[in-house]
Amino acid sequence: MLVKYNRLKGFCDIIPPDIHIWHTVEQIIIDKLKQYGYEEMRLPIVESTDLFYRGIGEGTDIVEKEMYTFNDRAGRSLTLRPEGTASAVRAYLENQLFNRPAPQRFFYYGPMFRYERPQKGRLRQFYQIGVEAFGIGASSLDAEMLFMARSILDAIGLDSLTTEINSIGCSACRPNFIKLLKDYYRDKLDKLCADCKRRYDKNPLRILDCKVPNCVELKNEAPAIRHCLCQDCKGHFEMLIRYIEEYGLSFQINDRLVRGFDYYTKTAFEITTDKLGAQNAVLAGGRYDYLVEQFGGTNTPAIGFAIGMERIVDLIKDRINMSNPLRIFICHLGDETFIHAQKIADEIRRYNIVAETNHGSTSLKNQIRRADRLGARYVLILGSDELKANKIKWKDLQTGSQYEGALDEFVRHLCIER
């Protein structure tokens, strides 16, 4: 249809009935996070551009060409947040949250913005629930996070998911590995795809993530970072594996799993599905032990992950059982009955039941039809006869049976019903 204004490319209206799925999923995730001791932080959507430059890394694609950056009226460069971790770390330091006992656990929920070409499972404005825990470097926390991640997805009812983990080392061992990797590829550069040739200089770890057949083949002989870790990282990773094996979590070690942002260290993980097309990660995260210090704090290890809400909703959409809430529709006949119907509706709403009255004068038949299409369980019938007798009629649209009595009786009936 020809409308005057359209939503922007990559931006989305979330409307009924989908919004009900969102509410359900949000509730499940947030409840579970709280059970694990996580507390919400509400963070600004706009931050100083510099926060992301320093946090995510200047050389990354996100910072280079995917941020919504603009100048405000005072000429300051601001950016719509492309991710949440940088803001969370800023808030952690700015509000001195490190004074609480470690680990300090937080989550946040809201839209993120990246200027990318949209595709399945990817929008320019997309919603993430981010989870961060500060102050503990031990792999027990990594393990707990993985348990929690799986337990969240289980609670939502998702299955056929794969948990992949890897360690991408630290400042002590990663440079050595990158050198080794570049040594390996140096005389094979002409066999790599154009993208990988670019990656060789810019982000060599990403060569391991390439899908071009030639590059995949070359990868088989390439060194794996897991075998080049320093003592600390190696021990950390081995301990993590032991924990999650003992816990009984199914997972795969993926040597080619890397991270897009500069701040990640040691543990990297991703939970993927094979049902979403190319954008297959529903949850991803990892450890970032240097970021707090880099932002001016004391040496504080940290780990976190983010859940892609659109992807979760996509996965669950055709499976979730959206049971209708108990809903009452009040039919009334004649002008003098409308206000009376409104008062009865208010009375019913006090019991946290959805109640609405008909608007516009139309036949009782049409009113009941309207109620039926709305999915109402009961209609109340309120005409001049009922008004005179100070009674109401109510009809159960599921069974078709009809009763007459005082409002109290109906309300009592409803409470038993629920």
Place this chain on the structure above:
RNA sequence: GUGGGCGUAGCUCAAAGGCAGAGCAUCGGACUGUGGCUCCGACUGUUGCGGGUUCAAGUCCCGUCGCUCACCCCA
């Protein structure tokens, strides 16, 4: 930024150069105070937009915009 596919009624889609259609949805009636089922009726169009070819274009050609999937990158 690059490449593929698709744009016809509110929605899903027909019409293979010759009168723009169907189903669903919506609204109303059959039934004046009783839903669903059935039947009947009403409604909706600059065929995304602009140009070209043709006696004739939804259909062919060019351009453009939009949507979508994939690459890049990433949740």
